[in-house]
Amino acid sequence: MEWNFEAGVPIYLQLMDGFRQAIARGEYPPGQKLPAVRDLAVEAGVNPNTMQRALAELEREGLVYSMRTSGRFVTEDANVLETLKKELSDACFEAMYEKLTALGMTEIEIREALDRWLLDRAGI
Amino acid sequence: MEWNFEAGVPIYLQLMDGFRQAIARGEYPPGQKLPAVRDLAVEAGVNPNTMQRALAELEREGLVYSMRTSGRFVTEDANVLETLKKELSDACFEAMYEKLTALGMTEIEIREALDRWLLDRAGI
Amino acid sequence: MEWNFEAGVPIYLQLMDGFRQAIARGEYPPGQKLPAVRDLAVEAGVNPNTMQRALAELEREGLVYSMRTSGRFVTEDANVLETLKKELSDACFEAMYEKLTALGMTEIEIREALDRWLLDRAGI
């Protein structure tokens, strides 16, 4: 993973986002042990506290769990992972939708354009 | 229009993009006279030459045309405007698609998720 | 006729050229009486002497003739007029030919391109 933070949004949120995508992508498979917080922190070039916070929040979300002495692991709960994927893709769709409405397109126009685009894509 | 440029990408390109969206959005309706280059430049906080370049390139694309002494106008060619909208929305779709594939989703999964999301949205 | 002299080449030559073309074009038909030298001079914005010289040279070429008391006339000699046309068109051809050879085309290439162009033109 390569980190590349943008200004204006809290780093721990960006870290969480990165992990969410890595997990959804399967880069960190279910049950996989994560590196130590300190290692992750130096790799990302952030303060260990910041990394700790990101992971703690992810734990709150149920995406990772920690076994007191042996480290942190990606959840094996298929349900949670499914939900994660859904949330990420939905966010993507929302972003697209918002952009297009900001562009002046109505809902109907968007659906038509989307259908057209999917057909074109299938045609390619 | 409010301008705030991001570093790393040429300003004149960002200007062009802004105008493309404004025109697609209908903020500048077909046939509408644009403010003078110099005025647009001060409004955007850029050098008149930079604004001039952006508008000249938009003219090459057929989105605007200029009459030497009376100003610059948005094209009235419905065809061009239609193409513009299509290109902008397609770019949006492409971006979404790329993001989701980068997230590890296959084409089929994307379509399913998209259908689901559209249904949910209709349900709301 | 409108005069528009370019620097570097004697004005009386430019005047002669203008008359040659006007006569070839039929703007001054055969036998037509020309305006008085003085009038022509003021119209062209040149010194009467310069205009006089141009006309005298044209007379030497046989393109115009003067009847002592009644003025100057365009020749009625069909032969001379024919030659004039030929000379003008030939000059045009030479100019074209020279330009194209300067562009690196061989005689054969020029002929081929010319044939192609004539065909295209006929096709239009």
Add this chain to the structure above:
Amino acid sequence: MEWNFEAGVPIYLQLMDGFRQAIARGEYPPGQKLPAVRDLAVEAGVNPNTMQRALAELEREGLVYSMRTSGRFVTEDANVLETLKKELSDACFEAMYEKLTALGMTEIEIREALDRWLLDRAGI
């Protein structure tokens, strides 16, 4: 190449024309590296920006391409070069044709005169 610009027509256009002819003439063979923009600019006695613009527009036309750090090169696309030659010669023919029609010659007369001239030339 020697530059001497005529007033009234934008320098960058004249520069473009010069390069077009030089390339068509083979003075800059396909794949040839062009001198640096700044060098070309001083050689032509124009501002680097003006030269840059000329070359950028030629790049848009596909006649040259630039590799960010290593320089600018003449295209190696034989098709483009062929088209260039055709366009230049056609422009030449058009100019000739227009001149002769302005001289009062009909299309048929022009063709006859042209044939005659070509025969004469072959006879020489």
Add this chain to the structure above:
DNA sequence: GTGGTCTAGACCACC
């Protein structure tokens, strides 16, 4: 050293 971009300020033609 390369191409590319940007700014600042000037001039021109047109009406």
Add this chain to the structure above:
DNA sequence: GTGGTCTAGACCACA
């Protein structure tokens, strides 16, 4: 006043 062009000089990214 409009768009368009040109100059002068600067900075950047890249390798």
